[in-house]
Amino acid sequence: MKVIVCKSSDEMSKAAARIFAERIKKKPNIILGLATGGTPVKMYKELIRIHKEEGLDFSNVRSFNLDEYLGITSEHDQSYRYFMNTNLFDHININKANTHVLSGVAKDPAAECKAYEEAIKKAGGIDIQLLGIGGNGHIAFNEPGSAKDSRTRVVDLTKTTIEDNARFFKSANEVPKQALSMGNGTILEAKEIVLIADKTSKADAIAKSIEGSPTEQVPASLLQAHKNTTFVVDKDAASNLKKQYEAPTSGCCGCK
Ligand code: PGA
Numbered sequence: 495m496k497v498i499v500c501k502s503s504d505e506m507s508k509a510a511a512r513i514f515a516e517r518i519k520k521k522p523n524i525i526l527g528l529a530t531g532g533t534p535v536k537m538y539k540e541l542i543r544i545h546k547e548e549g550l551d552f553s554n555v556r557s558f559n560l561d562e563y564l565g566i567t568s569e570h571d572q573s574y575r576y577f578m579n580t581n582l583f584d585h586i587n588i589n590k591a592n593t594h595v596l597s598g599v600a601k602d603p604a605a606e607c608k609a610y611e612e613a614i615k616k617a618g619g620i621d622i623q624l625l626g627i628g629g630n631g632h633i634a635f636n637e638p639g640s641a642k643d644s645r646t647r648v649v650d651l652t653k654t655t656i657e658d659n660a661r662f663f664k665s666a667n668e669v670p671k672q673a674l675s676m677g678n679g680t681i682l683e684a685k686e687i688v689l690i691a692d693k694t695s696k697a698d699a700i701a702k703s704i705e706g707s708p709t710e711q712v713p714a715s716l717l718q719a720h721k722n723t724t725f726v727v728d729k730d731a732a733s734n735l736k737k738q739y740e741a742p743t744s745g746c747c748g749c750k
Contacts, residue, residue: 644677
């Protein structure tokens with residue numbers, strides 16, 4: 495795996511946005527795998543800037559998001575569909591019909607998950623997948639213990655994840671207890687993966703994922719088996735790493 499350690503969260507966001515922008519330029523009808531949460535917000539802002547100032551064209555881009563809370567509608571301000579619209583899609587020239595987010599209110603959630611897997615396959619598979627990481631090492635909502643070959647399915651959220659995400663709701667009680675999530679197996683089929691992380695709260699999970707033994711107890715460590723994965727982290731998230739890793743070069747990061 496490639497590891498890029500950036501000196502700040504801003505630089506991490508710009509470095510990751512630059513990787514995505516380069517891939518989109520190279521393949522205008524690219525299939526993106528997208529993520530939500532606090533970490534990608536500045537990266538999406540940077541992609542919006544690149545679209546507005548450098549003309550990055552999203553008109554033929556298609557996307558699939560990692561996950562969605564079960565039981566909340568796409569209009570709910572904490573739904574991941576709402577997040578994607580407000581943080582990215584409303585500000586670029588992507589065709590919303592080409593953007594896919596699992597429905598949290600599907601009548602048959604298992605059928606929704608199966609159809610999502612089929613839609614990804616039919617599109618030709620994900621070219622580049624963005625990931626955040628939970629403090630417990632989860633990727634998407636694949637909590638510790640999720641099988642390495644798991645597929646898109648309904649999952650129970652752990653207490654830690656509910657507490658971590660309570661900051662976006664009025665209280666932890668309001669955080670849904672279940673979600674629909676791509677599986678570890680689904681994610682590992684992406685042709686390229688970029689995981690971003692900032693803050694010391696991620697340092698333990700980052701160290702275990704990069705330098706620990708691969709284990710389903712730390713789902714992000716399963717990425718070690720993937721052929722084309724890059725971790726882009728800031729120095730806080732890198733603070734528990736023992737080895738030295740590369741800094742972004744001027745080619746990959748617009749801020750140098
Ligand atoms: P965060 O979440 O970006 O809000 O820290 C990441 C995750 O839980 O995957």
